[in-house]
Amino acid sequence: MTMLHEDTGVALWRRVADSLERGIADGHYRQGSKLPSETEIAELHGVNRHTVRRAIATLAERGLVRAERGSGTFVDSKRLTYPLRSRTRFSEIVGASGHEASGQLIATATEAAMSEIAAHLKIKAGTSLVRIDAMRAADGTPLCVSTNFLPAARFSDAGLIYERKRSMTKTLAHYGIRDYRRAWTRLTATIADASDALRLKLPVGSPVLVVDSLDVDTKGRPILTARTRFAAERVQFTVET
């Protein structure tokens, strides 16, 4: 709204910030690595050092970088890249990016299927379901909380199994399911509610990515439908088309 440049409607410092954020997001500047010095960035973008400082300040506020007087500004982004594909397994994905995956049961119960969930799982409404609420973390930091529904007929006591195994893949393996795949994924974002914020250790008002999904076995039979809420600031999804 104020001082513009080349009739683009965007402030200079914001353009610099966007550029840097992009560089961090796509791995051009890796986690822990040093950004170019403020004067270098200023020269690169053809702006004053103050402008760069303001850009960096906004990134630092959001926790993407950390400035150290005398040595430099370092990337401090723990955002995990999480591919959405046919084979989507939390522990695999987290493990592949060099972090230690862990899971924790929040609650489990047996419920009657609501019509919407029943439709997804291709069972009759009112059929018995196992509900599993779980929190998943990478290197101890909570990444997501998920609410899972499984047909109780096939997966009775799945909650108890999950509590022991702390992994959905292992729980399903206990029932003889050695492979399964993602049938569909739907995704949006919202503000974390109080309990999710607490479990994800997020400040109130933080955005979460809400992922609805259905997993099916090798024969295409639905086995699991879930709603998973990811701490948006800790994850970045990639879509493989």
Added chain:
Amino acid sequence: MTMLHEDTGVALWRRVADSLERGIADGHYRQGSKLPSETEIAELHGVNRHTVRRAIATLAERGLVRAERGSGTFVDSKRLTYPLRSRTRFSEIVGASGHEASGQLIATATEAAMSEIAAHLKIKAGTSLVRIDAMRAADGTPLCVSTNFLPAARFSDAGLIYERKRSMTKTLAHYGIRDYRRAWTRLTATIADASDALRLKLPVGSPVLVVDSLDVDTKGRPILTARTRFAAERVQFTVET
């Protein structure tokens, strides 16, 4: 907390709300259609009508439904389903779901490529780029704002073309590009900044879905990289794997 049930850590009213929201999200309850009556829903879920009322109240607060005394509760979710796939075109997607797509140029300029963007477009840093900031809407309601970068060598004056055509597909067609595809898509969420919130007509603190993408032509040459911010409350992505 509140009233619990079957030692699941989730309040009854929240379970009902989740169930209804799910039904709306997956089209089980369509836009504009009437929900079952409160007493019906209460019977279906085996809860008291007060519980249902609380669930509906939270949905109404978030603008998903609209309760009308004497006639019923109606789905009022303008959340558009937006598939992320190889062929991702705004106007096509919006048009296919029965809405009228429109675009509006916010600003355009020629800039020198920052190294990150240059890497995506496979050009040398410092090469001239056309930057196009645009807002896109469905039936007049803003859906997203996007910042697009195109190599100026191939697409000089793309900004002017876009201003006239108000569609990126048509703009590219003007340069002889009849087909293109999405090379990659990265996705996360954050809180809308002031200018985005204004342009998307969102309250401050609203979440936006941030989509980074690269489009390439039929020969695989990069033609366009963009960062698009969607009003999270108005859109739902589907991932096709």
Added chain:
DNA sequence: ACTTATTTGTTCGTATGTATG
């Protein structure tokens, strides 16, 4: 231990475009 160069942090000053009243 000392020097030197680099880098972030801070404080002046100056100028300009936008919004408000």
Added chain:
DNA sequence: ACATACATACGAACAAATAAG
């Protein structure tokens, strides 16, 4: 039309911390 306030942007200088020799 004018004054005021505010955010943006640039320039110069110096202080303080760090790293390298």
